[in-house]
Amino acid sequence: MMSFLKVLHLVACLAALSRVQVDGRQCRCLYGQSCWPSDAHVALLESQISHPLVYPVPPASACYTEGPSSSNCSDFLANTFDGRWRSDQAGSMQSVNWETHIFGNGTIDACYSNTALGFPCEQGSISNIGVDVRSIEDIQAAVKFASSHNLRLVVKNTGHDYLGRSTARGSFLIWTHRLKNITYHETFVPVGAGPSTIHSNAITLGAGVQWYEAYDAVEAHGRILVGGLSARVSVGAAGGWISGGGHSALSPSHGLGVDNALQFTIVVADGRHITTNAHSHPDLFWALRGGGGGTFGVVTSVTYQTHPSIPLVGAFFSGNFTSPEAAKGVITEFVRIQPSLAEAGWGGYSFFDNSSLNAFYIALNTSWEAANVTWLPFFDFARNASTDSPGPQKLTVPFDSFFSWYQALFSGDQQVGANVYLGSRLIPTDLVQSDHEKVVKALLATDGVTSWHAIAGGEVSRSNPSSAGINPAWRKAISHVVVFEGWGEGAPVAVIDAAKQRLTSKVNKLEALVPGAGAYFNEAFPFEANPQRTFFGPHYTRLRLIKLQYDPKGLFVVANGVGSEDWDPSLNCRR
Template sequence: MYPLRVFFAASLLAALEVAGKAFPFESIQLTQADTQHFPAIEFGNRETAPPWTNPTPRCRAWPGSPGWPCETEWRQLNISLEGALLRPLPPASACYEGDSYNETTCRWLVEESRRTHFWIDDPLSTLTQWPQGGTCRLAIDAEGTCTRGGFPEYVVNATTVKQIQTAVNFARNKNLRLVIKNTGHDFGGRSMGAGSLSIWVHNLKDFEFIPEYTIGPYSGMAVRVGAGVESWDQFNHMATNNISVVAPGGPTVGAVGGWIAVAGHGSLTSKYGLGADQVLSINIVMADGRFLTVDPNHHQDLWWALRGGGPSTFGVITSVILKAYPPITTTSVILSFSVNPFLNSTTPPQDPNSLTDLTSFWRGVSLSYHYCPKIIAVGGYCFSYITPLGNSSFSFTSSQIIPNITVPAYRTLLQPLYTQLNTLHNIPVSLPTTGITPTLYAGNGSRTGAGDFPVNTRYRSRLFPAYLWQNATAWEEVFAAIRAGVEEGGYTFHGIAYSPTAEVAGWPGADSAVNPAWRETALHGSLMDVQPEGITAEEVRAKDERVQGYVARWQKLMPGVGAYMNEGDPAEKEWQWRFYGAGYRRLVRIKREWDPWGVFWARTTVGSEGWEVVTADGYPMGQNGRLCRVEGGA
């Protein structure tokens, strides 16, 4: 019997070793032999890299400059990439007079494209347009000319690791600016850059369910997710495999990559932690062009840094292994009320829960936020907006989303909130008696991810610490500052209450580069507005200064708080501390060790303070300009 037990044990070990191996596209890799006839794609050597502070060359190569690759080199690169090199035009070029003009296409883009997946599947476009520079605006009967602006010069449609390695090596060896893009679901301009070579990982859609996966103390279900998988893809895979996986709430947000590299929040944050907390292994192409597997047993410094230490910083992620859980249901209803001080008998409210008393409205909103820790305590979260409607009118909407709770328990938990809103503030809301139904946390094959359209939303965020909810005076002061941003400033406040503590994160999530402020937070709050097209650099600076003044009121009342980079301000003045916390210096050391050339750069990523985009008009945070070293920067 003993040899038989050994046989079964060996068989099980072999099965576990096979499960979760690299995807087929990751087995296609660049070799030294591939580089022999084209030195521009040779691998890098970190040991012989120039010093980090080397000021030469000061700027990345620029189209038309002496250092820019010649047409022969671009053709040779495309051969090495097996035809994956693209030079796409901005979609809006169809609206401008010239060779690309097409009235039918232009009209479809303006009127119909928002109902499709077009913008997510475009190799250039991002959902936030203002960093591009407004050089090719989408409009019927557009005037002037369309130029590339902040969009990349070339795009590599990566479908193998070999293509990613080739692109990274070419960019490093030819001193090119390099950017990484999946869906373009990006609020700060990280997915674009003038004069750059872009690695587009959007078509790396592979997914694998791993029934048994063991690493360190973890033993359970897992999934391997390709870098191009979107949240809606992920949810549909959950339904197919009868599992749940922590995923972004936005359907077209990439399920891995930038989401987990910063932190990654969603509707299971209070129950299972952040996206970064789910990671068990990462496959990645580094700045020297080499392909690594990074996990608790290999490259421990990178293992710490890649989970929370910033996107577009250390390499190009190709796939990630994440924890998976048994199927989860979520239960929620929308709480909504508004205020219009000018309502009267001749102006009936459109909202049956509308008030005329501003004081009652704001007290009701404060009470709703103050109730959220009870939701967090059972693994749920509150997802809310306070929206200015003009003419001193405002609306408040909130969903209290709770996993794995029965309908009676949900009603028992929420009823006191509704009772207090009724009795204390005379707000006519009621918890529905019917229609509260737990929903499977999965796509059931029905999610498509359609409906995104380029806009110019800007976020300024902070992580509000949990101690505020234990001190009534402190909360009232902070809430007054939130109210000022909406009522005086005219900004929308987006609040998401959750608590991804170290205990919730568990192993290995509790030990990572995630900003420690996340572990103390109970609310992620943002002020949102739209950056209009066509405004001048001076007008942008004035807008920035105004909204930052309101955020500074929060900051004064909550010294030392952090912020979420993915929904933060690219103009954040103390971004090193706000986005990364006390681990920033350690991250810089790791960045310099693994990317001594500074191949990977994006605004507010680790080490990015040593470089700047030099725009023609000084447009703040724009990407329509050459990337150059800051004089005296390291």
């Protein structure tokens, strides 16, 4: 005889199905609606998981419920720009605009840090309830619960997300942040592979591991990883970063993150826990390497190939120019030399506009003397092109390891906690080689700071474009270029819309520069006209077929992700 709880579970499943059939609309059930699971159903879920359910709240909520002078409010205000602190809060996003919700009538539901603005603290787009995952079984229970009750499901680790994919108003959250298991393998054989397929010095990272934790782990073994770089290095190492492709300053030397992934484990929509690699479920392995996070299931771990830790050289340049012509001349020369820098293994980041250029790059397998030979011609060009006093600051510096370099440069905490939209494009190598002046003219015409990420070319370009699900445009690119717009806290919808329109204009200029160009899914424009083409290119059709195979009912849906075109703009109802 069935137990009462099993009968209750079956009734819930039938009720959800009946509701969809009766009302004729295939919509998700949202928190607060009459279809939301009863207290008994929620209690059944809680009996199946290892830790109590979480009820996320806006990170600033203590400033309202406890007062601006409370210790919890002070803690929030002291850490609001700290990515590690934000990642520890179930209700926090790294870009705070994704914590808010804008209604169709132009009103905003939010919880602002500045209580003096006079607005109430409201839930915004933060999930109302979720599972604080500590085991695979927790994820399986959460997935089955969301599926049987037809809930809007989101998956989140750190909340580093420029497209708002890991939160949604009225949603049910699977929070993977506590899956911190790390295993180092002197030798690693992927599941299903023969004994001759042996990888040395691999590392398996749980879904909640962040890059600073991963870097600490491999440093203890004298190794390095191709991984993310941000303030406080708080990005997740086994979630959206790798599923979107994963770039690094090390990419020109060792490829993208997807090129270093050996194996994934993942819970798919029917609750199975699958191990996927080149030998087991190779189609899903292909899709997870660039097809987008939160799309095919809940990734529970990633195994990466590591590389030897060796000395490197850093190159630094900082110049402010009183003349736009001088700035343009120096930036044009800087862009011209990018293909040769990438081919020599140099990778890094730079930022420029009509009055300044700032850059910091690294290269492995080079001496300090060789680095000077590479960079001194550009340094001399910049000095001769500028009449400003003082002139550009420039130098090369040896570091004993990647670990020491990243610790020196990424210890700050001012990269998150603001309202921001990004736009981006991948700039092809052949365009820079054929007409670098055209490239610079177009980028400077965006009327703002352009971020030139030198994380392509070199080894990235030497990988087979069909080897992974990532957009093949990466294999022809020399740079990932990013533009952005922001706005102040508490701004009305008109101000936010104006920022969006300015950014749309910038993205249109990038598109005009490289018609049909691809973009990096993790750092991109949320309002792309054709996200399937822009983010996935010719791989989209295959990615969609794999999505249908492993998630036929569309349980996992994210903004601009594979299959998202089947849903309305809210991603709650099928079109």
